[in-house]
Structure formats: C-alpha cells, structure tokens
Amino acid sequence: MKQRRLSYYERQIIEASLAAGRSVGQIAAMIGRDHSVVSREVKRNKGQFFPYSSSIAQKAAKRRSRYTNTRKLIKDWRLQWYVTRRLEGGWSPEQISGRMKQERQARYVCPESIYQYVYDEQEGAPWLYHQLRRTHPLRQPQGQRKPNQRTTIPDRTPISARPEVVNRKERYGDWESDGMEFQRKRKGLVSVQKERKSHLLRLTKLETKQAKETRAAIEDVLEELPREFIQSITFDNGGEAAEHYRIKEEYNLETYFCDTYCAWQKGSVENIIGLLRQYLPKRSDISALTENDLYAIQERLNNRPRKSLQYQTPNEIFKQITKSGALNSRT
Numbered sequence: 650m651k652q653r654r655l656s657y658y659e660r661q662i663i664e665a666s667l668a669a670g671r672s673v674g675q676i677a678a679m680i681g682r683d684h685s686v687v688s689r690e691v692k693r694n695k696g697q698f699f700p701y702s703s704s705i706a707q708k709a710a711k712r713r714s715r716y717t718n719t720r721k722l723i724k725d726w727r728l729q730w731y732v733t734r735r736l737e738g739g740w741s742p743e744q745i746s747g748r749m750k751q752e753r754q755a756r757y758v759c760p761e762s763i764y765q766y767v768y769d770e771q772e773g774a775p776w777l778y779h780q781l782r783r784t785h786p787l788r789q790p791q792g793q794r795k796p797n798q799r800t801t802i803p804d805r806t807p808i809s810a811r812p813e814v815v816n817r818k819e820r821y822g823d824w825e826s827d828g829m830e831f832q833r834k835r836k837g838l839v840s841v842q843k844e845r846k847s848h849l850l851r852l853t854k855l856e857t858k859q860a861k862e863t864r865a866a867i868e869d870v871l872e873e874l875p876r877e878f879i880q881s882i883t884f885d886n887g888g889e890a891a892e893h894y895r896i897k898e899e900y901n902l903e904t905y906f907c908d909t910y911c912a913w914q915k916g917s918v919e920n921i922i923g924l925l926r927q928y929l930p931k932r933s934d935i936s937a938l939t940e941n942d943l944y945a946i947q948e949r950l951n952n953r954p955r956k957s958l959q960y961q962t963p964n965e966i967f968k969q970i971t972k973s974g975a976l977n978s979r980t
Contacts, residue, residue, distance in 0.1 A: 654710070655682075655686070655690060655710070657703065657707045659680045659682070660690070660703035660706050660707055661703045662676070662679060662680055663676055663680070663687060663690065663691065663701065663703065664700075664701055664702060664703040666679065667691070667700065667701055668700070673687050673688050673691065690706065693706075693709075694706035694709060720762065720765070720766060720769075721756060721758055721762065722758060722762060722763070722766040723766070725756055727756075728756045728758065729766075731745075731749075731754075732745055732758065732763055732766070733774065733777065735748075736763075736767075736777050736780040736781070737777075737780055739780070741760075741781070742760040742761075742763035742764055742767075742781075743760045745760075745763060746758060746759055746760045746763065764788065767781065768787075768788045801891070802886065802888070802890060802891050802893070802906070803891070803894060804893075804894045804897075805906045806903065806904060806905050806906065807905070807906060807908065808883060808905045808906060808907050808908065808914050808915075809908075810905065811881070811883065811903075811905045815845070815880075815881060815905075818845050818846040819846075820846065820880065821844065821846050821847055821877075821878055821880075821970060822844070822877065822878045822879050822880030822881070823844065823845045823846065823880050823881045823882075823883075824842050824843065824844050824845070824879075824880075824881065824882045824883070825842070825843050825845060825882070825883045825884075825915040825917050825918035826840070826841065826842045826867060826882050826883070826884055826890070826918065827841050827884075827885060827887075827912075827915065827918045827919065827922060828840055828841070828855070828858060828863070828887065828889055829841050829922050829925060829929065830858075831929075831931055831932070831933055831935050832931055832932055836856070836935065836936060837854065837855060837856055837857075837935040837936060838855050838857075838858060838935065839852055839853065839854055839855065839925075839929065839935070839943065840852070840853040840854075840855050840863055840866040840867070841918055841921065841922055841925070842867065842870050842882075842918070843917050843918045843921050844878075844963075845917050847958070847963050847966040847967055847970070848917075848921075848955055848957070848958065848963040848966075849951060849963045849964070849966070849967050850921055850947055850950050850951055850963065851870045851947065852925075852943050852944075852946065852947045853866035853869065853870065853943075854935070854938060854940060854943055858887070858888070858889045859889065860888060860889050860890065860891035860892040861892060862889075863889040863890065863892070864892040864893075864895055864896060867882070867896055868896060868899070868900075871896070871900055875971060876900075878971070879900055879902050880902060880903070881902055881903040881904065881905060882896070882902060882903075882904050882905075883904075883905045883906070883907065883914075883915045884904065884905070884906050884907070884915075885906070885907045885912050885915060886906060886907065886909055890904075890906070921950065924950060925946065925950070928946045928949070929946065948964070950963075951963045951964045952964055
C-alpha cells in the first residue's frame with residue numbers, strides 16, 4: 650500500500666517539536682507515523698548550518714512531486730513486450746527476471762517490479778493477473794496473511810503411531826481418504842477412498858467440504874464392505890475429517906492423520922487422484938456429473954490391471970478374498 654505523503658501541518662509539528670527538543674520517536678508518535686518517515690524527512694530537509702524548516706521542506710516536496718518516476722515497464726515498450734509474452738507463456742515473474750539476468754539483457758526488472766506492473770490498475774496491465782500461478786485479482790498486502798480458518802480436529806492420532814502392518818501393506822482393510830477439488834468457480838467435490846493393499850477405489854460426489862457430508866459419504870462406502878475389510882482410515886489435516894471420531898466409534902476402526910503439509914504420507918490416495926484427473930480435469934464442471942458417470946470412472950480404474958497385484962485388477966482381488974474368506978482377522 651502506498652504511504653500517504655507528509656502534509657504541511659505535519660511538517661509544522663515536526664519543526665515545532667524539534668525546536669522544543671523532542672526526539673524523532675516522540676514526534677513520530679505524535680503525528681502517527683513511523684519513526685523512519687520522520688527521520689528521513691528531517692535529514693532530507695535539514696542543512697548543515699540551518700535547522701529544519703517546515704516551509705522550506707514543503708516547497709521542496711512540491712518541487713520533487715513534479716518529477717514523475719515512471720516504471721521501466723511503462724516507458725519501455727520492448728521490455729513490456731518481453732515480460733508480457735513470457736507471462737502469457739506461463740512463466741512466473743521470478744523466472745522472467747532470472748532469465749533476463751542470465752541472458753544479460755540490456756534492461757532488467759526485478760520480480761517485484763513485474764508484480765507491481767501487473768497489479769497497477771492505472772498504468773499497468775491488470776488483466777495479466779490471470780497469467781499468474783495463483784490468479785489472484787487483488788494482491789495481498791505484504792506482511793499480512795489470511796486468518797487461520799482451519800477446523801480443530803479432535804482425537805487425532807498421528808501417522809507415526811500407525812502400525813507397521815499398515816505401512817507395509819500386509820493386510821487388507823486399511824484405507825486412505827481425501828477430497829478431490831476443482832476450480833474455485835466449480836461447486837462440489839469428489840470424496841475419494843482407496844484401500845492400500847488391493848487398490849480398491851470408491852468415489853462419492855459431494856456438494857460441500859463440510860465434515861458432516863464427508864462423514865456420511867465415508868459411512869456409505871463402509872456400509873457396502875465386509876466388516877473384516879474395515880481396519881483403519883488415514884486422513885490429511887483438512888477440516889472435512891473433523892468428524893472422524895464418529896466413524897471410529899461406529900465401525901470400531903482406527904483413524905490416523907498425516908503430519909502437517911505432508912500429504913505424500915498418504916501417497917496411495919494421492920496417486921489415484923492423479924489418475925482420476927485424466928477423466929476429471931481441474932476445470933471439470935462437477936455439477937454436470939451424475940452418480941452413474943462417477944461410478945463408470947470408478948469401475949474403469951477398479952478394472953485396470955496393476956503391476957503391484959501381478960497384473961490383476963482391484964475388483965478381481967476383492968472378489969477373490971471375499972469369496973474365499975481370506976480377509977484379515979480383526980486386530
């Protein structure tokens with residue numbers, strides 16, 4: 650955000666306060682400014698043989714305001730063309746700036762200058778924010794962050810406590826769960842559950858990420874499974890898993906949670922979401938997806954041979970173990 654310039658009245662207060670022997674910090678507190686602003690103002694307008702004068706400082710400020718400091722990207726069309734073309738090509742401001750430095754370009758701009766150019770509504774190119782990775786229409790002020798809106802998840806068991814029998818995929822019935830999201834303008838998501846050893850997949854369409862709706866979707870999946878095929882579920886730290894303890898009590902299973910920012914710890918479900926993107930890209934209109942459509946995608950993956958299963962399919966494995974009664978005993 651741009652800093653408001655000192656007014657003539659503020660300069661008069663500075664002059665009177667300096668004459669009264671007050672410090673720069675005290676003056677800054679009086680006028681509601683940072684002490685560095687007052688310090689620069691005094692140093693800029695105080696001579697070697699004469700004290701600070703508010704009238705002289707005001708005239709000097711008006712004189713300096715006549716000289717505009719136009720950005721390079723505004724006045725140099727060649728540089729502007731170079732940056733714009735690369736933004737449209739998917740390059741980030743850091744990549745553009747770094748490449749210019751590597752190529753020893755005659756004109757160089759830093760990443761911050763590119764961001765300022767993109768977000769300057771008056772002289773810049775605000776339409777280019779669509780080309781940035783995060784496509785935010787407004788730039789968040791530096792040093793500020795959005796408030797933490799994470800839902801507190803009670804009764805969490807960390808993944809470090811998960812038994813080795815689960816980690817090594819030595820039994821059936823250990824599931825991983827996650828939500829597959831789409832572009833922000835697209836409402837809805839897909840709840841994804843995958844069994845670690847057999848790779849059996851279950852998909853459910855959801856309207857929201859609310860914990861209650863996610864719990865209901867998982868319960869619908871578990872109701873269709875043999876009780877011996879339900880041993881544990883591993884979640885990430887999203888708020889949609891906040892009601893996991895209800896599932897835990899109802900189905901007598903264990904629930905585990907990945908470490909913060911370590912979604913790779915439930916790599917089985919993350920991998921299947923990557924495969925699902927072939928059928929459900931990020932830009933998909935989830936509202937137009939029917940349950941039959943989702944089931945067809947689910948079964949297409951459940952009927953795909955897997956190398957880890959000696960090229961059998963998850964459905965074949967599930968059919969074999971349920972028919973033969975070769976499921977694990979409850980532990």
